[in-house]
Amino acid sequence: MNAIEVQELSRTFGDFTAVDRVSFEVKRQEIFGYLGANGAGKSTTIRMLCGLLMPTSGVARVAGVDVVADPESVKRSIGYMSQRFSLYMDLRVRENLEFFGGAYGVPPRRLAERIEVCLERVGLADEAETKTGALPGGTRQRVALASALLHEPKILFLDEPTAGVDPESRRRFWRLIRDLSATGTTIFVTTHYMDEAEYCDRIGLMVDGELVALDTPAGLKATHVPGALVRFDGPNVRKSLPAWARAEGVLEAQPFGAGVHVRYDPNATTPERLADVGGASAYKSVAPTLEDVFLAVAGR
Amino acid sequence: MRRFLIRLAALSEKETLHMLRDPQVVYLALGLPLVLVLLFGYAVSFDVEDVEIAVVDRDHSAESRGFIQRLDESDAFDIVVALETEAEVEPLLRRDEVKAALVIPRGFAKSLLRGEETRLQLMMDGADGATARIALAYAAAIGQAETEDRMADAIGGIEPPVQARVRTWFNPRMESAQFVVPGLVAVILAVLAVLLSALTVAREWERGSMEQLFATPVDRLSVVLGKMLPYVALGLLQFVLVLTLGAWLFDVPVRGNFVVLVVAVTLFLVCVLGQGLFISMVTKSQQVATQIGAVSAILPSLILSGFLFPIENMPPLLQMIARVVPARYLIVTMRAVLLQGRGFEQVWPSLLSLVAIGAVIVGVTTMKFERRLD
Numbered sequence: 135m136n137a138i139e140v141q142e143l144s145r146t147f148g149d150f151t152a153v154d155r156v157s158f159e160v161k162r163q164e165i166f167g168y169l170g171a172n173g174a175g176k177s178t179t180i181r182m183l184c185g186l187l188m189p190t191s192g193v194a195r196v197a198g199v200d201v202v203a204d205p206e207s208v209k210r211s212i213g214y215m216s217q218r219f220s221l222y223m224d225l226r227v228r229e230n231l232e233f234f235g236g237a238y239g240v241p242p243r244r245l246a247e248r249i250e251v252c253l254e255r256v257g258l259a260d261e262a263e264t265k266t267g268a269l270p271g272g273t274r275q276r277v278a279l280a281s282a283l284l285h286e287p288k289i290l291f292l293d294e295p296t297a298g299v300d301p302e303s304r305r306r307f308w309r310l311i312r313d314l315s316a317t318g319t320t321i322f323v324t325t326h327y328m329d330e331a332e333y334c335d336r337i338g339l340m341v342d343g344e345l346v347a348l349d350t351p352a353g354l355k356a357t358h359v360p361g362a363l364v365r366f367d368g369p370n371v372r373k374s375l376p377a378w379a380r381a382e383g384v385l386e387a388q389p390f391g392a393g394v395h396v397r398y399d400p401n402a403t404t405p406e407r408l409a410d411v412g413g414a415s416a417y418k419s420v421a422p423t424l425e426d427v428f429l430a431v432a433g434r
Numbered sequence: 435m436r437r438f439l440i441r442l443a444a445l446s447e448k449e450t451l452h453m454l455r456d457p458q459v460v461y462l463a464l465g466l467p468l469v470l471v472l473l474f475g476y477a478v479s480f481d482v483e484d485v486e487i488a489v490v491d492r493d494h495s496a497e498s499r500g501f502i503q504r505l506d507e508s509d510a511f512d513i514v515v516a517l518e519t520e521a522e523v524e525p526l527l528r529r530d531e532v533k534a535a536l537v538i539p540r541g542f543a544k545s546l547l548r549g550e551e552t553r554l555q556l557m558m559d560g561a562d563g564a565t566a567r568i569a570l571a572y573a574a575a576i577g578q579a580e581t582e583d584r585m586a587d588a589i590g591g592i593e594p595p596v597q598a599r600v601r602t603w604f605n606p607r608m609e610s611a612q613f614v615v616p617g618l619v620a621v622i623l624a625v626l627a628v629l630l631s632a633l634t635v636a637r638e639w640e641r642g643s644m645e646q647l648f649a650t651p652v653d654r655l656s657v658v659l660g661k662m663l664p665y666v667a668l669g670l671l672q673f674v675l676v677l678t679l680g681a682w683l684f685d686v687p688v689r690g691n692f693v694v695l696v697v698a699v700t701l702f703l704v705c706v707l708g709q710g711l712f713i714s715m716v717t718k719s720q721q722v723a724t725q726i727g728a729v730s731a732i733l734p735s736l737i738l739s740g741f742l743f744p745i746e747n748m749p750p751l752l753q754m755i756a757r758v759v760p761a762r763y764l765i766v767t768m769r770a771v772l773l774q775g776r777g778f779e780q781v782w783p784s785l786l787s788l789v790a791i792g793a794v795i796v797g798v799t800t801m802k803f804e805r806r807l808d
Contacts, residue, residue: 184649186807206651214649218642224455225448236444237650239437 135198137162137289137320138183143192145178152178154343155192160322160336165315167334168324169428174340176324177217180293183322184214197288210238213282217293219274223267227258227277230266231284238285245284252280256310272303279310290314292323296330308333328425337424341432351424358430359397359422361385364405366414367393374412381411388429395426441652445660449634453664459630467622467672471679474618475611484512485569488526488535491516495543501554501580505536510572520555527559534558534569546584611684616768617741619676620761623669623699624706624735625728630668631710632717632727634661639718645807654803658796662707669703670696689775698767698781701788705760706731708795715803735761763787 138160145153153175160166168176181187183196185205194201197211221230228249235245253259256276261269266277275295282290292311296304308330315321315335323334331337332351339347339354347354366374371394378387378396383403387396396408405417453459487505491498506513514532517523523535537555545552556573558566638644647657673695680686688695710727717723736742738752739761745753756762763784770776770784778785 181807186645186648186805188806209649209651212649214646216642216645216649218645220642220646222448222452222643225451229448229451233444233448234646234650236440236447237647237652239440239651241436241440 135162136160137164137197138166138322139193139195140179140183141193143179143182143194144190145175145182145187146190151343153182153189156340156343156345157192158338158345158348160320162320163315163318164335165311165321165323165333167331167337168322168340169326169328169331169337169424170324170340171326171432175343176340177293179340180214180291180322180324183208184212184291185209186214210285211288213285213287213290215275215278215282215290215292215295217297219271219278221266221274221278221281224265226263226265227253227269228262230277231281234281235284240285248284248286249280252283255283255313256280257306270303272299272307275299275303275307276310279307283314287319289320289322292321294324294326296325296327304330328423328428331424339428339431347427347431354424354427355422359386359426361397362400362405363395363397363420363422363426364408365390365393365395365418365420366409366412367416367418368414371412371414374414378408378412381408384408386430388426388433390425390429395420397422397426438653438656441656442660442663445652445656446663449661450664450667452634453630453668462630463626463668463672464675466626467676468679470622471615471618471676471683474614474621475680475684483509485510485534485565486514486532487511488515488517488523488532489513490518490520490523490535490537492540493538493542497543497546498538501538501542502536504576504580505573508572508576510569523557527557530559532559533562533565534573536573611680612686612773613769614741615676615680615684615686616772617739617765618680619673619699619768620702620739620764621732621735621741622676623672623703623764624731624761626672627665627669627703627706628710628713628727628731629724631661631665631707632714632723633720635711635714636718636720636723640720648805648807652805654800654805658708658711658800658803661711662704662796665707666700666703669707670699673699686772688772690771691777692771694771694776694778694781694785695768698764698771698785698788701785701792702760702764704792705788705795708792708799712795712799712802715799734759738762739765741765757787758791760788760791763791 136159140159141157142155143153143157144151144155156179168179170176178187182189183194183201185201185208189202196208199207199211201208222233225233231249231252232245235248240248249262250259253262256279258273258276258280261273266274269277279295296307299307304327311321311323312333325331334351336348336350337354338345347358349357372389375387375389375394378384378394381403383399385397385399387394398408405419409415409417489502489505491502502513505511511534515526520537523537526532527535535557537557539553539555542552542554554577556570558570560566635644638647677686677688681688709730713726713730714723717726738745738756738759740756741761745756745762748756767781767784770781
């Protein structure tokens, strides 16, 4: 049985369709990434799956339970970390964990053990008595993660867990996510960081409320950005975009960061020839990233 | 059941920590009662003392001087000036140098001795209606006493056949503070409880922690009760504080059963805390909740509770509304227990009313507490 099954799930707010007939499955123990820009419908989807928001139509089963019919039973088997940091700043780390553990109904003696285990797991055993508001952002996120693990959920929903967190803390957080997955937890995570999405087993790509692509990172790249990719850097490469776009064998030319990414059919042209076309002095062959996928899909 | 208790304990523990760590709450909870007790205890006084009065004695007789002395001896009036003509009175009243003037007409003594109807003129500044009314009553009483004395003399040592002897029970000296403090308890508890509880839910909505809380399988009754319990404890503490201040500063007695008071205060707190939580849940904004909370707490408990104005004198519509104002039942109980020394046998109808109001408020609040974001 799949951990999450979603069929034709929709949610509207007045005239605005936040989530538009989305269907997907998440397998057990999978890290499922939900990728999209802000406002693409990621948080709305996650809230419906957590029983916090009623779907307008469609069906969602989480841990085998219909989220509309029995949201309370869903809540018991999942952990949720909302987009906004939502622990209590005026409480100590341990007090926050005691509160959320209690809210999940974990008996006191069991809870004391779980708090130690979860703090150990997120590497914060020494910070138990620190006031939560005094911790840096990345550390707070780990406290929030610990608070979502106290009742040993089978599925963990993380809504933009690393938004606004420094790169080192983000890497550390993702190591935790992978560890959790390795020990049997299913993870549903939203992000708008394309580099983070590479860590996911499978990715759903959301654009304007629609799920436009769903595959493994490698599969998405093969489908949406076939061919080879070459990067040109230099002061004037942007001006040559139209020339590259017209050149023979070019599948797509896109601005990328400060430079340009040109995707081409290796059987029809070579990077050297493309460098000549654009008047670029140097080129670099690069592997396609999910950002290329996103640009290719969202740009259509 | 065990899970419910675990959740309830977790929620009230968390709320207690918030309360203790927020210096504003502590100041508000302990400072405001102190300020209000002093303010109401000393300033809100229905006792009228030393009303500045001018006297115009046109009669210059032993009788007129006797009456003026009687007036001067009473605590109600303070003779500040003796005038010769009525014309001098008006400027003094206008300049607010006196609040009242007594004119004794020429021939006062003569008509008094003849046993004719004798008139005195009292002029009052009616701008301060409450003071004027009470001062008038005092003046009338002084006139009445004079009349009775004279009648007794005339009849020759025989007491007048009908004589009203007024004895005020339970508050023999008619001191306002004894009357005010019980009402003040209700106002202070209502204001603080509604304000503080109105903030708690709205604050969680604004901070986003409500979403995190709703993602747990917590039941709504634990949330509502969990938020209430610490504030019930705080309210009882305030009650003891106000009562102690009242006893110490204004000699407010505790004649009846203290347990009855604790029960009444607890029930009352449940009502007003429920009111605050309800406001907070509906508005979801701290600012709006504070404003609605303040108005909905202060006005009814001040005006419709019998604290300042007797409910029996209100128009029927207001009397109807006053039936569901919890402060009314607390004040009735407080006065009954503190001043009249009553117990459960006499005040149970009020307690029952509080139970009913509280049950409705908590019930509606719990039902209304949607654990969803839409």
